[in-house]
Amino acid sequence: MLQNKTITFLGAGSMAESIIGGLVRHNVVESQQIIATNLSDQGKLNYLEHTYGIQTTSDRSEAIRQGDIVILAMKPKHVKEAIEDIQQATNSHQLFVSVLAGIPTFYIEDLLGSKAGVIRTMPNTSAKVGASATAITKGRHATDIQLHEVEQLFSSVGTVTIVKEDKLDAVTGLAGSGPAYFYYLVEAMEQAAKEAGLTADEASAFITQTIIGVGKRLQSTSKSSKELYEEVMSPNGTTEAGINVLKAQKTQEAMCKAVTRAISRSKELGEVFTKTK
Numbered sequence: 001m002l003q004n005k006t007i008t009f010l011g012a013g014s015m016a017e018s019i020i021g022g023l024v025r026h027n028v029v030e031s032q033q034i035i036a037t038n039l040s041d042q043g044k045l046n047y048l049e050h051t052y053g054i055q056t057t058s059d060r061s062e063a064i065r066q067g068d069i070v071i072l073a074m075k076p077k078h079v080k081e082a083i084e085d086i087q088q089a090t091n092s093h094q095l096f097v098s099v100l101a102g103i104p105t106f107y108i109e110d111l112l113g114s115k116a117g118v119i120r121t122m123p124n125t126s127a128k129v130g131a132s133a134t135a136i137t138k139g140r141h142a143t144d145i146q147l148h149e150v151e152q153l154f155s156s157v158g159t160v161t162i163v164k165e166d167k168l169d170a171v172t173g174l175a176g177s178g179p180a181y182f183y184y185l186v187e188a189m190e191q192a193a194k195e196a197g198l199t200a201d202e203a204s205a206f207i208t209q210t211i212i213g214v215g216k217r218l219q220s221t222s223k224s225s226k227e228l229y230e231e232v233m234s235p236n237g238t239t240e241a242g243i244n245v246l247k248a249q250k251t252q253e254a255m256c257k258a259v260t261r262a263i264s265r266s267k268e269l270g271e272v273f274t275k276t277k
């Protein structure tokens with residue numbers, strides 16, 4: 001499906017690089033089928049060209065003209081100016097794939113001003129290692145064939161779930177932002193490990209393998225998360241001592257609030273930018 005298609009990235013930051021890394025590593029398309037462009041950071045384009053063997057250009061309109069699939073990968077606050085800038089170079093046969101938090105498909109369709117298909121997605125940075133948990137949904141003009149094309153594209157960088165658009169904000173707060181919550185906790189575990197006398201390498205090896213083990217276990221068991229952490233706890237043992245501190249600090253409540261706030265922020269992003277159209 002993706003053979004002979006040119007994929008243009010409008011925006012070449014963290015998320016674009018994570019997807020490009022996954023596509024190239026998993027040979028989904030030839031690296032020369034990928035073009036990346038951005039606003040002004042020539043150094044980043046040089047780095048992407050050198051690292052992944054893709055094409056890059058600072059000529060955004062030309063990059064868009066060549067794209068069969070255009071991945072919109074700028075910050076939500078830049079989407080209006082970014083699309084207006086290249087709108088003349090677009091055509092209705094192209095497929096536009098947004099990774100933008102909060103921005104509804106109708107907003108992008110209106111900015112494009114054509115019947116071009118728009119698919120909204122929410123990947124995460126684990127795409128870089130083929131482990132994103134991506135949600136996708138189609139806009140008014142996108143076809144089922146285009147949806148499956150995007151499913152195939154993101155399957156190469158992790159799992160893909162097709163959802164209704166009204167679930168995208170929830171997925172954004174949960175899984176788009178999700179890796180950051182875990183990295184944030186890892187930072188704290190590293191600090192504790194250092195204070196206990198482990199080297200950075202030792203801490204990293206133990207923490208990383210522990211997280212991988214948790215992910216694999218969650219994937220392979222029907223037990224609930226509560227059953228799984230209770231399985232680790234011996235009465236009056238080390239884990240119970242640790243969990244009691246987390247309970248006293250209301251850690252679950254804090255995590256629940258964090259995800260809920262991220263979800264509402266995704267909604268706000270959509271509202272703010274669609275109102276100021």
Ligand SMILES: NC(=O)C1=CN([C@@H]2O[C@H](COP(=O)(O)OP(=O)(O)OC[C@H]3O[C@@H](n4cnc5c(N)ncnc54)[C@H](OP(=O)(O)O)[C@@H]3O)[C@@H](O)[C@H]2O)C=CC1
Binds near residue numbers: 012013100122
């Ligand atoms: N980071 C993440 O974990 C995730 C991010 N997302 C979404 O991905 C999008 C990008 O985020 P992220 O990669 O972190 O952001 P970055 O700031 O790393 O990258 C943004 C990119 O957009 C480019 N850009 C800015 N303005 C324009 C313009 N007018 N035309 C073309 N390109 C432009 C920037 O170019 P320059 O550097 O030259 O200014 C830069 O390459 C966001 O919408 C975010 O919601 C979704 C899921 C996860």
Ligand SMILES: O=C(O)[C@@H]1CCC=N1
Binds near residue numbers: 101176177
């Ligand atoms: O923080 C953000 O807004 C983006 C969207 C999901 C992850 N990063």
